[in-house]
Amino acid sequence: MADGLQHGFGRVVVAVYAVFALSASARSLYQLVTKASEAPLAYALSALAGVIYILATFALATNRRWLAAASIGFELVGVLVVGLLTVFDETLFPDATVWSEFGAGYGFVPLVLPFIGLAWVLKARRGNLAV
Amino acid sequence: MIDGVAYTVGWLSLAIALWAAWKTIRHTRISDAMFYAISAVEVGTIVLLIAGLAGLASTERNVEGAVFVSYLVTLVLIPPVTLVWGVAEKSRWGTGVVLIGMWTVGIMAVRVLQLWHG
Numbered sequence: 268m269a270d271g272l273q274h275g276f277g278r279v280v281v282a283v284y285a286v287f288a289l290s291a292s293a294r295s296l297y298q299l300v301t302k303a304s305e306a307p308l309a310y311a312l313s314a315l316a317g318v319i320y321i322l323a324t325f326a327l328a329t330n331r332r333w334l335a336a337a338s339i340g341f342e343l344v345g346v347l348v349v350g351l352l353t354v355f356d357e358t359l360f361p362d363a364t365v366w367s368e369f370g371a372g373y374g375f376v377p378l379v380l381p382f383i384g385l386a387w388v389l390k391a392r393r394g395n396l397a398v
Numbered sequence: 399m400i401d402g403v404a405y406t407v408g409w410l411s412l413a414i415a416l417w418a419a420w421k422t423i424r425h426t427r428i429s430d431a432m433f434y435a436i437s438a439v440e441v442g443t444i445v446l447l448i449a450g451l452a453g454l455a456s457t458e459r460n461v462e463g464a465v466f467v468s469y470l471v472t473l474v475l476i477p478p479v480t481l482v483w484g485v486a487e488k489s490r491w492g493t494g495v496v497l498i499g500m501w502t503v504g505i506m507a508v509r510v511l512q513l514w515h516g
Contacts, residue, residue, distance in 0.1 A: 278494070279498060286502050289472070
């Protein structure tokens with residue numbers, strides 16, 4: 268029985284994280300290269316989000332539970348804080364990031380994903396990954 | 399040309415995503431038919447890449463070239479990764495991976511159309 272974070276349902280979680288790692292980092296790279304001065308805070312934040320998604324994907328895919336929990340926890344805080352800030356003060360981020368308005372531009376997947384990710388890591392900690 | 403291929407790839411991949419969701423619910427793994435369907439999407443993304451590059455070279459409109467091409471190239475890469483990962487997973491979640499991969503292709507095909515029409 269395969270019991271790592273990267274098997275079973277975990278493979279779906281890793282797949283979604285991989286998609287977000289790619290899209291968030293590619294987007295921020297493009298923004299930083301072409302128009303860094305327009306919205307530096309938003310683009311730096313996009314880059315940070317990209318790095319966090321890459322870390323989480325790596326941690327989940329290689330069964331590193333603490334790194335997975337830490338990066339996904341950071342992601343959860345990030346999407347909640349940035350989500351709140353963008354709702355209350357629209358001028359703070361002139362251009363959208365993956366976490367703006369709780370990830371509304373991405374079908375709210377960025378808001379739901381950390382909960383699923385953390386639940387999966389917690390389930391793994393209890394050695395209870397059979398699906 | 400670009401519109402036709404992008405719509406075909408988009409609708410086909412979303413149909414496969416729904417099919418994969420059904421298979422995930424039913425605890426079934428990737429079938430031969432699904433393998434060929436995903437292969438058809440791959441052919442579609444390659445045609446879309448060629449049509450997109452040709453279109454970009456001949457258009458006089460202001461299309462965001464770098465983003466457009468990066469979407470086209472990424473689209474070509476997703477079906478093989480989806481297949482390798484989906485076949486490797488021996489549980490019901492193999493088709494779960496197909497669901498995610500094909501959904502991503504569908505959304506990216508829509509983005510390609512948006513980028514192309516500005």
